[in-house]
Amino acid sequence: MDRRDSRSQHHRHPLAKVIVLLALTVVFLAGGYALRLYAQTKNALDTTYDNHTAKKTHVDLSKQKPFSVLLLGTDTGGLGRSDKGRTDTMILVTVNPQKKRTTMVSIPRDTMSHVASSDYTGVTKINSAYTYGGTKLAQATVKDLINVPINYYALVNLDGLEKIVDAVGGVDVNVAFSWTDPHVGSYKFTKGKMHLDGKAALAYARMRHEDPEGDYGRQKRQQEVIEQVVKKVLSAKSLSRYSSLMQTLSSDLRTNLSFDELVTLATNYRGAFTDVREDSLKGDGAYIGAAAYQVPSTTELQRISDLARAELGLSKTPLDNYNTKQNQLNTNAGFNWEDGSNPAYHVYQDLP
Numbered sequence: 001m002d003r004r005d006s007r008s009q010h011h012r013h014p015l016a017k018v019i020v021l022l023a024l025t026v027v028f029l030a031g032g033y034a035l036r037l038y039a040q041t042k043n044a045l046d047t048t049y050d051n052h053t054a055k056k057t058h059v060d061l062s063k064q065k066p067f068s069v070l071l072l073g074t075d076t077g078g079l080g081r082s083d084k085g086r087t088d089t090m091i092l093v094t095v096n097p098q099k100k101r102t103t104m105v106s107i108p109r110d111t112m113s114h115v116a117s118s119d120y121t122g123v124t125k126i127n128s129a130y131t132y133g134g135t136k137l138a139q140a141t142v143k144d145l146i147n148v149p150i151n152y153y154a155l156v157n158l159d160g161l162e163k164i165v166d167a168v169g170g171v172d173v174n175v176a177f178s179w180t181d182p183h184v185g186s187y188k189f190t191k192g193k194m195h196l197d198g199k200a201a202l203a204y205a206r207m208r209h210e211d212p213e214g215d216y217g218r219q220k221r222q223q224e225v226i227e228q229v230v231k232k233v234l235s236a237k238s239l240s241r242y243s244s245l246m247q248t249l250s251s252d253l254r255t256n257l258s259f260d261e262l263v264t265l266a267t268n269y270r271g272a273f274t275d276v277r278e279d280s281l282k283g284d285g286a287y288i289g290a291a292a293y294q295v296p297s298t299t300e301l302q303r304i305s306d307l308a309r310a311e312l313g314l315s316k317t318p319l320d321n322y323n324t325k326q327n328q329l330n331t332n333a334g335f336n337w338e339d340g341s342n343p344a345y346h347v348y349q350d351l352p
Contacts, residue, residue, distance in 0.1 A: 046259055047250040048250055049257075050256045051256070051258075061264045061268065066095060066313050069093045069152040069153060069257070070090065070142055070154075072130065074087050074155060084130070086131050090127065090142065092142060094308050094312055095265075095273075096311050097269050100274065103279065105279045105304055105308060107281050108216075110126075110215070110293050111296060112125070112283070112294065113129065113322075114144070126141060129141040135254070144321055146304050146308060146319070147317055148308040152256055152257050155253070160253060161205060164229060165197065165198040165225070171225055171232070172193060172194070173221075175189045175193075176217075177191050179210045181207055281296055283295050284340075286344065287344050288347055292342065298324045298328070302318070325351045329348045330345055330346060
């Protein structure tokens with residue numbers, strides 16, 4: 001597990017690699033055809049609205065204020081799972097209409113974090129925060145990690161990915177290298193262009209162990225699948241498929257963005273989606289006990305915090321949290337951040 005290049009990537013087209021695991025698709029759906037199929041769209045998306053999760057930081061979207069949304073992709077529902085699952089995909093999205101850009105920061109599933117819940121309190125991989133406390137704890141954990149307010153969230157499960165791909169008639173992808181998935185139907189993916197149905201697309205989007213880029217490579221394939229879904233959804237040829245598509249969204253998507261807010265985003269924030277910038281929180285591979293983690297350095301955490309806060313129009317603030325304190329204690333004890341061979345990282349119980 002090596003440290004990756006931390007430079008962000010800039011994209012000048014609105015749909016290329018914008019969305020992981022469906023959630024932001026809703027914004028484009030609302031803008032793309034809400035006026036033509038307003039009633040059907042509203043009824044379906046109203047069922048996705050979670051009015052039980054309080055918004056701690058309100059944003060007046062009618063005034064085109066910057067906002068953040070945490071995109072969560074849970075493994076519940078896919079590959080026969082029925083438990084609550086984990087959020088193996090976590091992306092912090094900041095949207096700034098004044099700067100006319102959207103910034104997406106991927107947070108690796110194995111990132112070391114600290115959670116406090118009735119089920120468990122202590123160090124865990126960040127994708128388990130949802131398991132212990134749902135979307136509320138997932139948002140709080142990300143907020144505490146990088147000191148950035150989370151205004152909204154959108155959660156989709158893997159079963160939704162499978163069904164939405166089928167709803168649009170499958171997707172075309174460009175397979176980077178040949179490999180076989182042994183878990184579901186022994187799918188064979190051959191280098192080059194392939195057309196995938198829902199089950200195959202789910203297997204394609206999930207794999208990471210055979211990918212030389214690991215979880216980072218999986219993120220790219222997830223983005224590719226969603227890019228193709230969005231393109232088909234917004235095409236005129238997909239109009240006949242809207243009914244099944246809406247049913248899929250209503251059963252597999254939850255968000256605390258209301259339908260009216262989604263329409264506001266689609267109408268007033270469209271310019272912010274024309275420049276999409278991608279980044280990732282980079283971690284150093286390390287073992288905590290017998291478990292492999294990604295441990296971001298304090299410098300890296302501060303970089304991401306500064307980036308996201310600037311996009312929200314907030315001033316930079318030095319981080320002082322559980323991770324930075326653990327990092328300092330490990331540094332004092334001789335932890336080598338440049339080791340690159342998964343050294344042992346110690347979790348201190350008594351923090352300063």
